[in-house]
Amino acid sequence: MLVVTPNTCLDVTTWLGALVPGTVSRSTRTVTVAGGKGVNVCRTLRVLGREHRLLGLAPRDDDRLATLLAAEGCAFVPVPHDGQGRLSLIFLEDGGRATVVNGLGPDPGAWDPEALLPAVASALDGAPAVACSGSLPPGLPDDTYGRVVELAHSRGVEAWVDGGPAVLGAALPFEPDLVCPNVGEAEALLHGRADEAVEESGDDLVDRCVAAARELHGRGARRAVVTAGSHGAALVTAAGAWWLGATRVPVANPIGAGDSFLAGTAHALLSGASDTDAVRHGTAVAAAAVQHPSGGMLDAALVAPALAALPEAVPA
Numbered sequence: 001m002l003v004v005t006p007n008t009c010l011d012v013t014t015w016l017g018a019l020v021p022g023t024v025s026r027s028t029r030t031v032t033v034a035g036g037k038g039v040n041v042c043r044t045l046r047v048l049g050r051e052h053r054l055l056g057l058a059p060r061d062d063d064r065l066a067t068l069l070a071a072e073g074c075a076f077v078p079v080p081h082d083g084q085g086r087l088s089l090i091f092l093e094d095g096g097r098a099t100v101v102n103g104l105g106p107d108p109g110a111w112d113p114e115a116l117l118p119a120v121a122s123a124l125d126g127a128p129a130v131a132c133s134g135s136l137p138p139g140l141p142d143d144t145y146g147r148v149v150e151l152a153h154s155r156g157v158e159a160w161v162d163g164g165p166a167v168l169g170a171a172l173p174f175e176p177d178l179v180c181p182n183v184g185e186a187e188a189l190l191h192g193r194a195d196e197a198v199e200e201s202g203d204d205l206v207d208r209c210v211a212a213a214r215e216l217h218g219r220g221a222r223r224a225v226v227t228a229g230s231h232g233a234a235l236v237t238a239a240g241a242w243w244l245g246a247t248r249v250p251v252a253n254p255i256g257a258g259d260s261f262l263a264g265t266a267h268a269l270l271s272g273a274s275d276t277d278a279v280r281h282g283t284a285v286a287a288a289a290v291q292h293p294s295g296g297m298l299d300a301a302l303v304a305p306a307l308a309a310l311p312e313a314v315p316a
């Protein structure tokens with residue numbers, strides 16, 4: 001399958017005792033890897049044994065991204081630009097708190113934003129499906145993923161979209177085959193709520209997820225999933241609505257759970273699973289992924305036990 005993540009980046013993860021804004025801190029370790037939501041999706045697809053290609057921007061004069069992706073065995077289709085490569089800075093404190101600062105992406109003057117869709121069109125050749133994942137760099141209109149959905153549908157293949165509120169909202173009229181925002185993103189899109197808490201809670205969480213998924217489905221998503229971290233996810237399709245609870249696991253790194261969820265769900269859909277089984281599989285894959293310290297990575301042996309421990313899908 002093809003994974004479209006225009007806003008690729010280098011993830012620079014720094015470990016430190018405590019992050020104190022306004023002071024100078026000293027790190028204990030720094031690691032740089034390829035990043036962008038779709039890179040995590042590809043990592044998970046590779047562990048699951050699903051053939052894939054990643055399409056995204058890459059700085060012409062800096063080959064670190066391409067080199068890092070090649071070293072991971074990720075087939076990369078670069079869309080070159082002459083700007084500064086995008087960085088994502090991740091601070092992991094001893095106490096377990098994570099702080100992320102995401103770069104914007106290259107200036108639109110440094111590349112031709114019109115070049116993206118033709119690149120997607122040629123990379124789509126032979127792909128059984130396409131997943132669009134992550135933010136868009138400046139210069140790409142909010143409906144870019146919608147246009148990718150349109151392109152995919154014209155080829156008779158499914159298109160799945162995971163992006164921030166504005167990008168997701170602009171994709172809905174194109175009837176993506178699956179969307180999977182977290183509840184904060186979904187409510188920001190539907191009700192203009194601005195906060196994006198990393199972990200949501202509250203007695204009404206299931207109802208909020210189901211209500212948001214119903215609305216996303218009503219606005220065009222064929223399968224609308226709304227995720228809620230360690231709690232689980234709601235699914236709404238033309239056939240009904242369900243709540244799929246998650247399973248309690250020891251968490252090493254919750255960042256990227258949504259990306260692994262998308263990869264696991266996509267993998268199951270491509271294997272012919274029903275919608276609820278596909279989302280259950282995505283939930284199990286994400287449960288395995290959060291137990292791994294690196295975003296998007298997982299021990300494949302942990303998927304089956306997670307699947308066995310999951311509650312059945314409950315009609316909502």
Ligand SMILES: Nc1ncnc2c1ncn2[C@@H]1O[C@H](COP(=O)(O)OP(=O)(O)OP(=O)(O)O)[C@@H](O)[C@H]1O
Nearest residue numbers: 182227228229230232233255256257258259283286
């Ligand atoms: N701590 C956890 N334990 C078990 N399963 C989890 C946990 N966190 C997430 N998951 C699973 O992963 C799915 C997606 O998680 P989440 O809602 O955090 O996505 P997200 O906010 O998009 O994540 P990210 O943006 O970091 O990729 C959840 O619906 C759940 O099934």
Ligand SMILES: [Mg+2]
Nearest residue numbers: 181182258259
């Ligand atoms: Mg997400």
